[in-house]
Amino acid sequence: xxxxxxxPQADQAPSTAKGFNVGSIFRQDLGQIPVAIALILMALxxxxxxxxxxxxxxxxSNLTLQSCVIATIGLGSIMVLLLGEIDLSLAVVANLCGAVxxxxxxxxHFPWWAAILAGLAAGFGxxxxxxxxxxFLRVPSFIVTLAASLGYQGLLLHILLPNTTxxxxxxxxxxxxxNYLPDYLGLGLPILGIALYAGYIILTRVRRLRQxxxxxxxxxxxxxxxxxxxxxxxxxxxxxxxxxxxxMTMLVLAMIAxxxxxxxxxxxxxxxxxxxxxxxxxxxxxxxxNVIRVLIFGLAxxxxxxxxxxxxSRSADADVAVSPTLLLQAIxxxxxxxxxxxxxxxxxxxxxxxxLVIEGLENGLNLKSxxxxxxxxxxxxxxxLAVIVxxxxxxxxTAAGR
Amino acid sequence: MEPILQLRGINKSFGAVQALRNVDLxxxxxxxxxxxxxxxxxxSTLIKIIAGVYAPDSGEYIVDNRRVNVTRxxxxxxxxxxxxYQDLALCDNLDVVSNLFLGREDTISGLPFMNSTxxxxxxxxxxxxxxxxIRSVHVPVSALSGGQRQSIAVAKTILRNARIVILDEPxxxxxxxxxxxxxxxxxxxxxxxxxxxxxxxxxADVFEVVxxxxxxxxxxxxxSFDIKSTTTEQIVAAITGAEFSNxxxxxxxxxxxxxxxxxxxxxxxxxxxxxxxxxxxxxIQ
Numbered sequence: 001x002x003x004x005x006x007x008p009q010a011d012q013a014p015s016t017a018k019g020f021n022v023g024s025i026f027r028q029d030l031g032q033i034p035v036a037i038a039l040i041l042m043a044l045x046x047x048x049x050x051x052x053x054x055x056x057x058x059x060x061s062n063l064t065l066q067s068c069v070i071a072t073i074g075l076g077s078i079m080v081l082l083l084g085e086i087d088l089s090l091a092v093v094a095n096l097c098g099a100v101x102x103x104x105x106x107x108x109h110f111p112w113w114a115a116i117l118a119g120l121a122a123g124f125g126x127x128x129x130x131x132x133x134x135x136f137l138r139v140p141s142f143i144v145t146l147a148a149s150l151g152y153q154g155l156l157l158h159i160l161l162p163n164t165t166x167x168x169x170x171x172x173x174x175x176x177x178x179n180y181l182p183d184y185l186g187l188g189l190p191i192l193g194i195a196l197y198a199g200y201i202i203l204t205r206v207r208r209l210r211q212x213x214x215x216x217x218x219x220x221x222x223x224x225x226x227x228x229x230x231x232x233x234x235x236x237x238x239x240x241x242x243x244x245x246x247x248m249t250m251l252v253l254a255m256i257a258x259x260x261x262x263x264x265x266x267x268x269x270x271x272x273x274x275x276x277x278x279x280x281x282x283x284x285x286x287x288x289x290n291v292i293r294v295l296i297f298g299l300a301x302x303x304x305x306x307x308x309x310x311x312x313s314r315s316a317d318a319d320v321a322v323s324p325t326l327l328l329q330a331i332x333x334x335x336x337x338x339x340x341x342x343x344x345x346x347x348x349x350x351x352x353x354x355x356l357v358i359e360g361l362e363n364g365l366n367l368k369s370x371x372x373x374x375x376x377x378x379x380x381x382x383x384x385l386a387v388i389v390x391x392x393x394x395x396x397x398t399a400a401g402r
Numbered sequence: 403m404e405p406i407l408q409l410r411g412i413n414k415s416f417g418a419v420q421a422l423r424n425v426d427l428x429x430x431x432x433x434x435x436x437x438x439x440x441x442x443x444x445x446s447t448l449i450k451i452i453a454g455v456y457a458p459d460s461g462e463y464i465v466d467n468r469r470v471n472v473t474r475x476x477x478x479x480x481x482x483x484x485x486x487y488q489d490l491a492l493c494d495n496l497d498v499v500s501n502l503f504l505g506r507e508d509t510i511s512g513l514p515f516m517n518s519t520x521x522x523x524x525x526x527x528x529x530x531x532x533x534x535x536i537r538s539v540h541v542p543v544s545a546l547s548g549g550q551r552q553s554i555a556v557a558k559t560i561l562r563n564a565r566i567v568i569l570d571e572p573x574x575x576x577x578x579x580x581x582x583x584x585x586x587x588x589x590x591x592x593x594x595x596x597x598x599x600x601x602x603x604x605x606a607d608v609f610e611v612v613x614x615x616x617x618x619x620x621x622x623x624x625x626s627f628d629i630k631s632t633t634t635e636q637i638v639a640a641i642t643g644a645e646f647s648n649x650x651x652x653x654x655x656x657x658x659x660x661x662x663x664x665x666x667x668x669x670x671x672x673x674x675x676x677x678x679x680x681x682x683x684x685x686i687q
Binding site: 204207208211212213265266267268270271273274276277278280281282284285286287343344345 | 500
């Protein structure tokens with residue numbers, strides 16, 4: 001904004017300046033630079049200690065496939081965290097809905113797409129129920145979803161009776177995790193995405209200039225676009241030097257992009273952030289807080305269902321045993337990426353960074369043949385670090401300007 | 403000139419407690435009305451009735467000489483009557499633009515997508531109109547000073563075309579420079595023809611910015627002063643009820659043209675033991 005000449009009384013208080021400089025770097029969409037640096041250092045370390053195995057095209061391709069389940073469930077947990085709530089049932093719901101898809105496909109001979117829809121619908125319905133209890137009965141989401149987690153674990157055991165696993169036979173369902181996109185899609189979709197993004201940047205610039213608003217210098221926009229294109233090209237080059245872009249990876253990235261648009265550009269997304277920031281103020285501003293809460297819980301569980309379908313597709317079966325670390329890793333992916341546990345802060349893209357940190361650690365330590373003992377301790381330490389940073393940032397932002 | 407907003411004979415009780423008794427209030431365009439009174443005098447109840455949070459038990463709510471029904475907050479906002487509560491109702495994590503348009507975002511024709519350039523342009527316009535200085539409309543409001551936050555909360559009402567703005571303790575949490583800034587803002591809004599109602603405990607602020615003071619005591623409107631011909635002592639006396647027990651030379655009640663004191667004050671005294679106690683305290687001071 002245009003700077004007005006400051007009169008002595010104008011308050012350019014030091015607290016304002018401090019909060020702006022340090023805090024805002026972390027708060028912005030691009031505030032993942034510290035995480036990115038940590039990620040690069042980690043990759044270099046693992047690569048050096050595993051004879052360049054870690055950064056090989058094959059391992060990176062595998063890494064993205066391993067990341068898909070956590071990234072998808074993590075995306076769901078971001079939705080809920082942005083509201084200032086938490087959903088502890090996502091991992092169990094993921095397995096349950098994966099099982100629903102498998103059952104529909106194996107026992108009821110649904111075509112693959114109908115089986116997937118059934119799984120997603122089950123997830124959405126479960127989320128709606130959780131959301132209704134949280135929003136209208138005002139029970140803390142923590143306890144509602146904890147109870148739900150227990151109940152749905154029981155339901156999962158029940159629907160797979162008398163077995164504990166169910167093998168998928170449909171080649172299309174298995175193919176989600178096993179197959180790669182043909183080049184015209186594997187390269188075409190990212191190029192389309194980049195084109196849309198560039199078009200959006202240019203259109204915004206033109207509109208702002210027409211309205212007489214400040215625009216960033218042209219070189220900055222250029223650098224921004226250039227870096228984005230370079231990153232995408234690098235990733236595509238890695239994929240192409242192996243088998244191409246995995247279908248599942250592309251699906252996950254498409255979902256993240258879709259939810260980014262939803263959260264960043266629509267009034268719905270804006271209201272989610274508003275509720276996470278100040279639910280009472282949002283209510284007074286005429287936002288239907290409860291409806292949004294219910295919908296977000298529904299969407300989060302639907303994303304968990306998608307994660308569960310990926311999980312089933314990867315292991316080619318449905319299993320009653322829910323990974324004990326899955327839920328924590330999904331929430332950790334969100335928090336490490338900069339999504340606040342206190343609500344209202346963080347970008348949907350956080351899940352990419354967060355998942356790469358978690359799965360990168362897991363993958364790298366596996367390559368080094370470290371045991372679960374080391375893995376758990378390292379992951380626990382990283383998670384604590386991320387939560388501490390979140391708490392410190394929150395304290396800084398509430399201290400500023402008061 | 404007719405008042406924009408008029409309340410007549412408002413009564414409101416909560417169970418056995420009668421919070422408001424037969425209260426009148428009128429707000430003209432281009433004036434700042436100060437609403438003062440001790441704790442429990444009924445100021446908050448009165449503004450919540452104006453804001454539509456409470457419905458009165460009886461009495462008339464008149465806007466532009468027409469009787470209206472205001473039973474929900476939306477009713478008041480539709481009539482151009484906006485209230486800024488002490489908590490300001492800002493989302494700390496959102497930037498200035500998002501806060502100003504919260505709940506009524508501009509969208510791109512028919513689509514659910516926000517028209518952020520248009521919202522930013524209008525934000526800059528309204529901040530310039532109100533002469534509010536902030537370094538960027540894209541900083542989260544948590545990074546703003548108390549005075550700036552108050553200004554943002556007021557600007558929000560202006561964007562919704564408010565005609566009457568009610569401010570609840572706008573300077574209570576502010577330092578000297580910030581208070582000055584907010585008082586300047588109130589004056590500017592008055593000069594633009596808005597009617598303002600300011601609740602304040604700080605009589606210095608009241609004298610600085612207000613045109614007319616309405617004093618509440620124990621659920622009644624007990625006095626109304628033109629600020630130009632009033633002293634702090636008179637207002638304090640009306641707030642504490644001192645002028646009837648020991649009377650500061652009868653001034654508060656007798657100024658006539660500048661002060662009107664409801665005549666039935668003495669008659670109900672007996673019904674209200676608390677009143678006796680209160681006025682007793684007043685006479686000691």
